[in-house]
Amino acid sequence: xxxxxxxxxxxxxxxxxxxxxxxxxxxxxxxxxxxxxxxxxxxxxxxxxxxxxxxxxxxxxxxxxxxxxxxxxxxxxxxxxxxxxxxxxxxxxxxxxxxxxxxxxxxxxxxxxxxxxxxxxxxxxxxxxxxxxxxxxxxxxxxxxxxxxxxxxxxxxxxxxxxxxxxxxxxxxxxxxxxxxxxxxxxxxxxxxxxxxxxxxxxxxxxxxxxxxxxxxxxxxxxxxxxxxxxxxxxxxxxxxxxxxxxxxxxxxxxxxxxxxxxxxxxxxxxxxxxxxxxxxxxxxxxxxxxxxxxxxxxxxxxxxxxxxx
Amino acid sequence: xxxxxxxxxxxxxxxxxxxxxxxxxxxxxxxxxxxxxxxxxxxxxxxxxxxxxxxxxxxxxxxxxxxxxxxxxxxxxxxxxxxxxxxxxxxxxxxxxxxxxxxxxxxxxxxxxxxxxxxxxxxxxxxxxxxxxxxxxxxxxxxxxxxxxxxxxxxxxxxxxxxxxxxxxxxxxxxxxxxxxxxxxxxxxxxxxxxxxxxxxxxxxxxxxxxxxxxxxxxxxxxxxxxxxxxxxxxxxxxxxxxxxxxxxxxxxxxxxxxxxxxxxxxxxxxxxxxxxxxxxxxxxxxxxxxxxxxxxxxxxxxxxxxxxxxxxxxxxxxxxxxxx
Numbered sequence: 302x303x304x305x306x307x308x309x310x311x312x313x314x315x316x317x318x319x320x321x322x323x324x325x326x327x328x329x330x331x332x333x334x335x336x337x338x339x340x341x342x343x344x345x346x347x348x349x350x351x352x353x354x355x356x357x358x359x360x361x362x363x364x365x366x367x368x369x370x371x372x373x374x375x376x377x378x379x380x381x382x383x384x385x386x387x388x389x390x391x392x393x394x395x396x397x398x399x400x401x402x403x404x405x406x407x408x409x410x411x412x413x414x415x416x417x418x419x420x421x422x423x424x425x426x427x428x429x430x431x432x433x434x435x436x437x438x439x440x441x442x443x444x445x446x447x448x449x450x451x452x453x454x455x456x457x458x459x460x461x462x463x464x465x466x467x468x469x470x471x472x473x474x475x476x477x478x479x480x481x482x483x484x485x486x487x488x489x490x491x492x493x494x495x496x497x498x499x500x501x502x503x504x505x506x507x508x509x510x511x512x513x514x515x516x517x518x519x520x521x522x523x524x525x526x527x528x529x530x531x532x533x534x535x536x537x538x539x540x541x542x543x544x545x546x547x548x549x550x551x552x553x554x555x556x557x558x559x560x561x562x563x564x565x566x567x568x569x570x571x572x573x574x575x576x577x578x579x580x581x582x583x584x585x586x587x588x589x590x591x592x593x594x595x596x597x598x599x600x601x602x603x604x605x606x607x608x609x610x611x
Numbered sequence: 612x613x614x615x616x617x618x619x620x621x622x623x624x625x626x627x628x629x630x631x632x633x634x635x636x637x638x639x640x641x642x643x644x645x646x647x648x649x650x651x652x653x654x655x656x657x658x659x660x661x662x663x664x665x666x667x668x669x670x671x672x673x674x675x676x677x678x679x680x681x682x683x684x685x686x687x688x689x690x691x692x693x694x695x696x697x698x699x700x701x702x703x704x705x706x707x708x709x710x711x712x713x714x715x716x717x718x719x720x721x722x723x724x725x726x727x728x729x730x731x732x733x734x735x736x737x738x739x740x741x742x743x744x745x746x747x748x749x750x751x752x753x754x755x756x757x758x759x760x761x762x763x764x765x766x767x768x769x770x771x772x773x774x775x776x777x778x779x780x781x782x783x784x785x786x787x788x789x790x791x792x793x794x795x796x797x798x799x800x801x802x803x804x805x806x807x808x809x810x811x812x813x814x815x816x817x818x819x820x821x822x823x824x825x826x827x828x829x830x831x832x833x834x835x836x837x838x839x840x841x842x843x844x845x846x847x848x849x850x851x852x853x854x855x856x857x858x859x860x861x862x863x864x865x866x867x868x869x870x871x872x873x874x875x876x877x878x879x880x881x882x883x884x885x886x887x888x889x890x891x892x893x894x895x896x897x898x899x900x901x902x903x904x905x906x907x908x909x910x911x912x913x914x915x916x917x918x919x920x921x922x923x924x925x926x927x928x929x930x931x932x933x934x935x936x
Contacts, residue, residue, distance in 0.1 A: 318829050318838075320732045328729050329738055335726075336745035339807065342760035343748070345771070349763060361769035409646035412639045419636040427647070431654035433860075433916045437908025438891050439901050440660020441653070447676030448656070464649050495638035524753035527867065531896070544755050551758075551875065575769070582759045589751045594744050601815050 343586060350374070350579035357575055373576035377584070383538070384546065384581065391542040391585075394458050395522040402463040402518040403511065409464070410472025411499050414480075432466045442531060455540060457532035462521060468514050475510035476503065513599040520589065543585050550578055663905035664691055691906040700885065708886040711797065712862045718802055719858065720851060723809035728839055730810070731817050743814065746807035754868025757804060761796075761873055788879040797884070801869055809854070816850050817843060852926045852933035860919030863911040864888055887911055 320328070345364060349357070350373055352366035360367060377384050413424055435441075441461065451457035480503055488498035504511065526544035533540050541549065593600075662680065667687045671679040695701060733739045749757070764771050765786040773783045786792065820843065828838050865886040874884045887907055894904035926933050 318825060318835075319734060320835055322734075325732070325734045328733055329735070332726075332730060332733070332738065332742040332746075336742045339746050339748050339803070342757075342763070345763055346760055357769060361774045362763050362766065362771055363774065364771075405646040405649055409643050412643040415639060417635075418639050419632050420640065424643070424647070427650055431650065433919065434658070434912050435654065436657035436660040437905055437912055438888075439663055439895055439905035439908055441657040442895060443660060443663070443676065443680075443901070444657045449652070460649075461653055464646060464653075469646075489635075495635060495642055499642060520751050524751070524756075526753060526755050526872075544753055547755050547759065548872070555875065579759065579763070582756055585756055586752065590748065593748065593751050597744060597747060600747075601811055 343590060346579050346582050346586075350576055350583050352576060354574055354576055370576075373574065373580040376574070376577050377580050384543075384584075386539060387541045387543050387546045388584065390455075390540060391523060391544070394455060394525070394542055395519055397455075398459040398463060398522040399515055399518040401459065402468070403515055405464040406468040406472050406514055407504070407507075407511065408499070410469050411476055411503060413469065413473040414476035415485075428466050428469055445532065452532050453534055453537045453540065454532075458525060458528045458540075458542065459522075461528060462525065463518075468517065472510055472514060475507060479510075480506060509599065509602060512596075513602055516596050516599055520593075523585075523589065543581065547578070547581055547585070550581075660905065661909050663901050664909045665689070666902065667691075668901045687902075691902045692910075695903055695906050700890070703882060704885050704887055704890050707883065708863060708865055711794075711801075711865060711886065712858075714798055715801055715805075716855070716858045716862070718798070719805060719809060720855060722802065723806050724813050724844075724847060724851065726806065727810045727813035727817055728843055731814060732835070743807075743811060747811055748807065749804040750808040752804070754866070754872045757800065758868075758872045758875065761800060762875070765796075787875055787877045790880045790883045793874065793880055793883045797869060797873070800873060801866070804869075812854070813847060813850065816847055820846050848930060849933045852930065856919060856922045856926055859922035860915050862918060863914050867892060 319325075345362070348364055348366060349362050351369050351371060352363070353368040353370035353372065356363075356367035409424075409428075412418060413421065413428070415421070418424075436444075445457060445461065446452040451460065484502050484506070485498055488502045493501070524544065525542065526548060529540075529542055529545035530548060533545065535549070538549075665686060665688060666680065666684045667690075668680060668684045670676070671683045674683065730739050730743060762770070765773075767773060767783060767785050767787065770786070772786070777783060784792075824842050824846075825838055828842060833841065865888050867888045870884050870886050870889050871892065874880050877884075891904040891907050891911075894900040894907070
C-alpha cells in the first residue's frame, strides 16, 4: 500500500512495476557474467593469434602472453596464394549463394502469398513435405554427385543450401501481412505483369524481410563447411572455403601425429603454426563479430515473423 | 500479345474469385518455376534414394548410377536394418543420440525462458541491450570455429585449463582422450552456442505482450512473481510449444558439427560422442557403406516425422491454441 502512494510521484507504470534494486543488481551481474562468458573465447583466440610463437612454446596459450607479435598475420599475408584464395572462395560463395537464395525464396514466398493463386494448395504441400521427410544424407550425396555431378565444383557448396521451407514461410508471411493488396491490385489495373508487380512494387517495400533472409543466408554460407567436407576432395584445394581450410589443417596435423614417419622437419615447417591457425580463425570471426550487432534487429524481426504461424 | 490478353481477361476476374487457370496464374507459375525446380531437384529427387536402404548397392562400371541402383543392385528387403540392429555399437549410438537430445531439450526450454524473463526485468535498457547482443554472438559462429575455441582451452600441452591445473600443482588432463568429461562438456558447449538465440526469440515475444495486462494485474495487487506465472508464461506457451514440437521432431538428429568437429573426431571418445549423424557420415565417407547409412537416415526421417506429429497432437490436446499445424 505504501508503494502505491509512492507511485503517484513516479513517472509512468514501468518505473513503478519493476524489480527491487537488489534483485536488479543480481540479475545484472548474472547477465554481465554471461556476456563475458560468450566473448571470452573470441578474445582468447585473438590474443593467441597475436602472441609470439616463442611465448606460446614456453607458456602455452595464455591471456597474458609474454610477448606479442603480428608474425602470424604477416605469414597469412605471405601465403595468400592459398589463404587468400580460400578467403575469396568464401566471399564468392557467400555472395552468389545469397543472391540465388534470395531469388528463390522471395519469388516462391510471393507466389504463395497470393490468395487466389490456382496451385496454392499444391505448392504449400510441396513446401511442407521436405520439412517432415527427407531422403537423408546418403541419398542427397549420391544424387548430387552421380546425377548432378556437383562433386568438386563451387555449385556443390552453393545450390543445396540455397532455399529452405523456413525462409519461404517467413517471406510469405511478410508479404501477406505487410504488403497491402491494394498495391498489387493497382499494378494489375495498370496492366503490369506479375513479374513487374513483384520487382517494382512489392520488393521495394519489402526491404526488411529481404534484409533478414539475406543476412540469414549470408551468415549460413560464410559459416558453411559441411558441404565442402562432403563434396570437395583434397586434390581440389583451390576450391576450399576458409572454414574448410581450418578443418583440413587440423586433419593434416592429426594425420601426422598418428603417423610419426611423416613428422619430418620439412613437413613441420609447411604446417601452419599455432598462432597462424588462430589467425585464420580470426579472419573468419572478425567480419561476423563486427557486423552482426548492426544487423541484429533484422534477425530478431525475422524470427518473430517466422514464429507467426498460419 | 500479353497486353491483349490482359485487357480482355484482366478486368473482371480481379473482383470475381477465379477458378480457372488464368493468365495471372500462368505468370505466377513462371515466376515460381525456378524455386519449384530447386525443390524438386534437391528435396524430392533425393527422396527416391530411400531405396538404398532396401538394396545392396553395387556400382556397375559403365552403366551409370541410376542403372546400378535401380536395376542391377539386388533387393534385400529389411536385411540392412537387421544388420544394423545386430551391430554392437547401435545401442550406444541410440543412447547418445536420445540422451543428449533430451538434455538439450530440457535445458533449451527452461534456461532461455528464464533468462528472457530476467533480461526484460532489468532496470537499465542499455545493459539489457548490450548483454543481449553479446550472448547472441555464438549463434553466428560455426562449429569449426568453436572447435578451435574449445581447443584453446582444452589442448593437452598448451591449453589454458591444463596450464591452470599444473599451475596449481595438479596433473594434466588428456581432455581429448578421456571420455568421462565429454557428456558435460558437450552439454555445456551446446548450451553456450544456442541459449542466446533462443533467449532472443522468447524475449521478442515477451516485449510484444500487451502492457495493459500487467497494469491491471498490478492494480489487483499481483507481485512480480505472480505476474510472471500468471501472464508472461501463459502467453509464451504457444512459442514454447512450437520450439518444443520442432525439437522433438529432431530428437533423432544431432548437430554433426558438435559431435564430430568439436571433439576432433577423437577415437577414444567415440563411446560418448557417436550419434546417428556421426555414424551416417562415417559409414558414407569413411567406409563407403551406402546401405547402412541410408537405412539409418531413413529411420531418422521416419521416426522424426512420426514423433513430430505425435508431439503436435499431444500439445494440441493439452492446449488447443498451441501446436504447429
